[in-house]
Amino acid sequence: MSFDDLLEELEALERLLRVAKEKRKSIENKLLELYSFETIASPVDKNWDKRVEEEERAFKLFKESIYGDILPHFLSLKHSAQNKQYFYVLFRGKKVEPAIIKLPRLYPELPPNSLISISKSIEVYTSHTDAKKCLGNLVKGRWDEGGKMGIAHWLLFVEVYLILMSSPIKLHDATKFYS
Amino acid sequence: MPFLSPTDRRKKLLETPLMFSRLIVAGFPIDKLLSAKALIVGAGGLGVIVSEILARTGLGELHIVDRDVVKEENFNRLGYNRADIGKPKAMILAERLLRLRNNPSIPKKYHISVYHYHNDIIGWEKLEDIISSIDIIFSCTDNELARREINFLAMKYKKPMIDGATSIDGLRGTIITVIPCRTPCFECYYGSQTSIKVNHFERIGQCDASIATTMSIVAALQADQGLKVLLNYGKIHSMVKVDLRESVSIVTIDNVKPRDNCPIHRRFCDEF
Numbered sequence: 060m061s062f063d064d065l066l067e068e069l070e071a072l073e074r075l076l077r078v079a080k081e082k083r084k085s086i087e088n089k090l091l092e093l094y095s096f097e098t099i100a101s102p103v104d105k106n107w108d109k110r111v112e113e114e115e116r117a118f119k120l121f122k123e124s125i126y127g128d129i130l131p132h133f134l135s136l137k138h139s140a141q142n143k144q145y146f147y148v149l150f151r152g153k154k155v156e157p158a159i160i161k162l163p164r165l166y167p168e169l170p171p172n173s174l175i176s177i178s179k180s181i182e183v184y185t186s187h188t189d190a191k192k193c194l195g196n197l198v199k200g201r202w203d204e205g206g207k208m209g210i211a212h213w214l215l216f217v218e219v220y221l222i223l224m225s226s227p228i229k230l231h232d233a234t235k236f237y238s
Numbered sequence: 239m240p241f242l243s244p245t246d247r248r249k250k251l252l253e254t255p256l257m258f259s260r261l262i263v264a265g266f267p268i269d270k271l272l273s274a275k276a277l278i279v280g281a282g283g284l285g286v287i288v289s290e291i292l293a294r295t296g297l298g299e300l301h302i303v304d305r306d307v308v309k310e311e312n313f314n315r316l317g318y319n320r321a322d323i324g325k326p327k328a329m330i331l332a333e334r335l336l337r338l339r340n341n342p343s344i345p346k347k348y349h350i351s352v353y354h355y356h357n358d359i360i361g362w363e364k365l366e367d368i369i370s371s372i373d374i375i376f377s378c379t380d381n382e383l384a385r386r387e388i389n390f391l392a393m394k395y396k397k398p399m400i401d402g403a404t405s406i407d408g409l410r411g412t413i414i415t416v417i418p419c420r421t422p423c424f425e426c427y428y429g430s431q432t433s434i435k436v437n438h439f440e441r442i443g444q445c446d447a448s449i450a451t452t453m454s455i456v457a458a459l460q461a462d463q464g465l466k467v468l469l470n471y472g473k474i475h476s477m478v479k480v481d482l483r484e485s486v487s488i489v490t491i492d493n494v495k496p497r498d499n500c501p502i503h504r505r506f507c508d509e510f
Binding site: 103144161163164170184204 | 382
């Protein structure tokens with residue numbers, strides 16, 4: 060391969076990377092257009108209570124968004140009074156049941172860790188070695204590390220995951236279109 | 239180096255159970271290890287080996303936490319058998335270590351205390367109590383979120399942390415030793431504000447490779463760094479890189495400073 064060919068290939072690769080980055084950015088922007096958090100606080104911060112209020116408000120806004128109910132599997136969101144890192148959500152699968160959302164100490168810089176319902180009819184993690192439980196690259200690169208995204212945004216990723224899970228296409232093939 | 243002198247070794251050999259005789263020959267101060275307490279987060283391919291090495295080297299107290307149960311896909315790595323399928327990993331590992339150390343033929347002084355927890359560490363309230371009471375943390379988990387959670391608490395309670403990880407292709411590994419406020423922490427390397435991005439180990443619908451050779455080497459190096467920290471000997475490396483792809487390469491990285499804008503250092507270290 061000549062130097063010119065190599066340069067041409069590198070330029071083509073750079074163009075591809077730029078398009079991929081722009082595409083990713085536009086998805087992130089659309090998510091933030093739905094709601095962008097003002098209170099940036101983690102469960103270990105003093106103003107966490109204010110963030111908690113905003114989390115619950117954002118969830119309601121997602122339920123009544125201009126697109127309609129964009130979180131159809133989730134009926135309500137409430138914080139735990141005992142544990143600052145826990146939220147409870149009412150999950151509508153085959154039946155309606157409570158589920159727990161666990162947040163890392165570095166939330167909202169990091170996304171929520173997991174969502175597990177009482178009967179384990181839903182059990183998903185942002186990161187897990189069991190591929191069927193893992194949101195992985197649905198969230199990766201799309202989560203706003205500045206803290207402007209919250210639980211409602213993360214539940215949207217879970218909604219996409221639920222669609223993929225019910226699809227006849229193999230998961231890893233389907234995710235190519237979402238990556 | 240606080241190792242036993244040749245005279246002390248001879249004296250100690252007479253009173254130490256055979257199980258530890260070769261450690262005494264090497265001059266290991268077994269009494270110091272018997273009073274040491276460690277937390278192992280993750281009882282998979284790395285955690286199993288780290289726990290075994292520590293228990294066989296004479297550590298006095300181990301706390302093992304893992305959220306998973308044993309599955310068929312775990313069998314290409316060391317640690318579990320078919321009879322263990324469906325049982326919590328932390329429990330199986332703890333039982334095995336107790337059988338090894340707490341034999342009636344071994345004096346009580348040399349027994350080990352092993353506590354096991356079948357738990358997810360995120361939001362687990364007991365984790366802070368455990369970390370505040372132990373001497374060292376071994377992070378052997380398979381995901382970034384858990385690592386950053388452990389790093390946060392290690393820095394908060396000023397406990398050394400030895401993190402081990404292997405790559406997606408299973409042939410490379412990294413060991414990071416965190417001495418709070420002295421060496422870079424996990425957040426310094428892989429926090430959101432750094433340009434280096436750690437790979438989320440798992441991707442939806444796809445599993446990553448894990449190979450017993452790489453994991454054994456990484457885990458052994460984790461245990462080595464941990465013992466050096468506990469016994470205060472030798473050189474502690476901020477980072478060790480293992481690469482088994484083409485050849486065998488082990489590279490140590492030293493003289494790395496904590497990142498100036500690391501939010502964890504700013505929160506927990508006075509000089510920041």
